[in-house]
Amino acid sequence: MKRLSLVFVAVAALAINACKHEQAPTPTPRAQPSPAQRAQELFTNRCATCHGPQGTGDGPAAAALNPRPRNFRDTSWHARATDEHLRKVIVEGGASVGLSPLMAANADLATDVPLRDALVAHVRTLMTAH
Ligand code: HEC
Incomplete structure (x- = not known):
């Protein structure tokens, strides 16, 4: 009788161990991309x-556009253009600020303020890129 219960315990232990092996591995938590990464x-x-x-x-x-997009490395343009101008042209499109309507609106950015602001910041970084 004692031997039988020992066998039972051993089998049960094996079964539990097998179950543990079947469990999916805990997923490694992945960092969410930052607004800056998303903007890039x-x-x-x-x-x-x-x-x-x-x-x-x-x-x-760009070759098909008239006027063509400006060079974002132009430091004097950055000095002139306010963040407000950049936010507006990006979200509402070129026509909203008297520029080419081919600069399309990006209405989805109106509700994603961190991404919109990171995109404006990204355009600023292009001034010194390279
Ligand atoms: C279909 C082509 C096209 C795409 C796509 C596009 N743009 Fe433009 N963008 C233009 C053109 C053309 C102008 C210049 C319009 C003018 O000078 O009249 C412009 C102007 C701008 C300006 C204003 C520059 C100034 O002179 O004040 C900003 C800022 C800008 N774009 C950012 C962006 C960003 C950010 C994106 C992506 C979300 C984007 N654009 C997507 C074509 C485009």
């Missing part, structure tokens, strides 16, 4: 076609 990605995916990856106004679609 967004610029590459959505803006670089026209503005160029470095913001120099020479993206693949």
Whole structure:
């Protein structure tokens, strides 16, 4: 009898151990991308076609544009252009500030303020990129 219960305990222990092995591994928590990282990605995916990856106004679609996008490395433009102007042109489009309507609105950024502000900051960093 004693031997039987020992066998039972051993089998039960094996079964429990097997169950543990079947459990999915705990997923490693992944850091959420920061607004700055998201803004950089967004610029590459959505803006670089026209503005160029470095913001120099020479993206693949730029040749077809008239007027063409300006060079974001132009320091005097950065000095003139307020953050408010950048926010407005990016969210509401070129036509909202008297620029080309081909600079499309990005209405989704109106509700994602951290991303919008990080994108404005990203455009500022392009001044010194390279
Ligand atoms: C379809 C092409 C196109 C895309 C895509 C585009 N832009 Fe533009 N953008 C333009 C053009 C053209 C102008 C210049 C309009 C003018 O000078 O009349 C402009 C102007 C701007 C300006 C204002 C520059 C100034 O002279 O004041 C900013 C800032 C800007 N774009 C940022 C962005 C950002 C950020 C994105 C991505 C979310 C983006 N653009 C996507 C074509 C584009």
